[in-house]
Amino acid sequence: MSSTLKSVARQLRAVWMLLLVGVILSIASPVFLTSTNLLNVGLATSVVALLAIGQTYIIILAEIDLSVGATLGFSSVVTALVLRDHGLLPALAAGLGVGAAVGLVNGLLVTRARMPSFIATLAMMSILSGMTLQLTDGNPVTIGDYDFQGIGQDYLAGIPVPVWVMVAGYAVFGVLLARTGFGRFVYATGDNLEAARLSGIRTRRVKVLAFVITGLLAALGGFILTARLSTAEPTAGTGLELESIAAVIIGGTSLAGGRGKLLGTLVGALVLGVIDNGMNLLDVSPFLQSVVKGVVILLAVFLDRNVDALRSMVAWRRPPLPSDPSTPDAVPASSPVPAARHTP
């Protein structure tokens, strides 16, 4: 199977999952398939979906960003505070500036200070959530600006603005990842850092840029969340980093780096959104909702990891003979001469 087919198949798994959940819910609840409810799903998904864009870049680079939720929270309160005193445009600039700065610091910590991204962004998450609480004394910052609220509450052609923002985000960053030189460098760097470096790619710069993009999108997600609630909650971003990672993984992106598509992430985010929505419709206790989501994530990753084994177990297709010369995939990557590597 060619690599494109494989990657399409990977994302198809997420699509199948989305369809499966959708079919079950449309049977279980008459409300599910109404356009109002579907737009609600889109609205509710938009924030996580935006965070998951950046997270996809980061995970393709074989890194992780645990600070996106905290970045969202911190940039939200900064935006709200600036909005109160200085108006809309400075507020937007401040929010995006905070997001970009956090991403820059994360990127430099990972590339220049050579810290594992898991640790660097974990620490950043702690720092930012603390700073958010310090800045607000733990109180929400309310928003009175109608224009700003519009980002979260207005409709355009019958569709909520956040859904438009989400769609635009996926279009722009989808093209950036799939069609541009920068996108190619992201894949190459995540796939084999040394090979990318030896091809003249400035791998550190690529990583820093990806972290900056992630920070910017976290700030954008913050705008939407704050505008929808008309309040900047200091704890607004808590847990969103894990949701965004889950969306990326359900969407078929490999944690090992080098593989994944942005469209898969969107489907992954929608799967999570639909499950949330469905459980609300079915009046599942909020405590249990988290259990169900965890199970779904496990199931999605389990299927992803074991699909080949499962397939041959249920004998959908007979497994190819090991010495079948007609399957080029069976050719080993390295020729089997471990014999004489270090002898003259």
Add this chain to the structure above:
Amino acid sequence: MRLRLQDVTKSFGENSVLRGVTFEVGPGEVVALAGENGAGKSTLTRVISGAHQPDSGQVVIDDEPVTFKNPQAAMARGIEVIYQEFRQNLFPHLTVAENIHVLDRERRFGRLLVSRQRMAREARSALAALGMDDIDVLRPVGTLGVAQQQMVEIAKATSHDLRLLILDEPTAALDERESQQLFEQIRRLRAEGVSIVYISHRLDEIFELADRIVVLRDGLVALDSPTASTGPAQIVAAMVGSTVDNFYPKERNTGDQVVLRVRGAGSGSAFQGIDLDVRAGEVLGVGGVVGCGRSSLLRALFGLEPLTTGTVEVDGSPVPLRRIQDAIDSRIAYVTPDRQAEGLCPDLSVEANISLATLRRYTGPADLVRRDREREACGEVMSRLRVRTASREAAMTSLSGGNQQKALFAKWVLAGPRVLLLDEPTRGVDVGAKTEIYRIINQLTADGVAVVLVSSDLPELVAMSDRAVVMRQGRLVAEMAGDRLSEQSVLEHALVGAA
């Protein structure tokens, strides 16, 4: 212990590495094992140590045929190997005593709780028996020097009932004094009746230590004779053998203009004082044993390792070489010897791999990749280099080793280099692909590219080079061309210096 291998064969897929080797080592005998890269030395030791099982033939110990299912089974019979990368077998954060007794198969130090005192005591006596009582057994192994670490590894081997010790290039990381200490230990073990198989490319060591020398070539024993009645020339001839002449389709394309000029290049202790002139269309071979500095030299010329002294010019313009991009901008290309680790992106398509170093040529407005241009350029170079693939969209891993290597070449051919640095360009590829790679080198030299070729495959080095230099311990020690360029002369300069 008398160990005998009788007509042992071993293949990996299509590749037969041992083709009927009969090899014997008696009690208290030191047998040196020599041979070129790929001759089968490592496979042979792996068969002895139980890491590989022979396809056919027998392993006989003291007249009793044995089958080792795994290295543990061989160790139980007292067979131990000290690999060249022995440090991979040590636990740097554990103490010397813990490392020496790490296996403790007999649970001598307690089943549940381990007696550290007894462990330390026994480790001390094991080291004392080697005359190494100055090593503190409570220090973490990682804090010791290389030679002392090696002694720990030997003490580990001798802490059991050692009958046969295999040493693979044991002096590669040691200085002269440390080597002499090691030889002392080897002689001591021999006197105790331990059999020794000593793998080395250093002829002086072989003559100093070995009772008998065995040379492998292409999976067969090419020479088996007592050291006393063998001369260096005989060994070298046995290693080199006779080669098929027309296997190398060498074309002579050397022009007049000097393309690559290196003056006084040095990098720490890796190499010093290197002067090179490589002309347009010329292939300059660099000979020398592993670790002589030639690979570091190529990496430094590509900006991968710092060049601490000296200057590099391409076509008369100085090259700064602060980073890789400087080298690429000066049209220097480098084909890495390790294409898995640093050559290719396995999950990217063949096409994306090939265009990776030149992608900026195919990007238009908004950094968008112009796929049509990219496809055209890649398609052209792929057919020129005969990279065979099911589809250009196919992932790199779906290609055979030879085609992967050609794809790696294609990446750099596409860049249009003036200087091409090749380190082991045919490692791990089959014979057919080798010939095609030689043709690619011919094509490039015909276009006036200056090529620097590092290869451990001596026949290849000699046949494909117009001129060759030999490096030893980081310095150029010889230069030869024409009739004086032969496998013997390269090997002699690489191994012993004065020929």
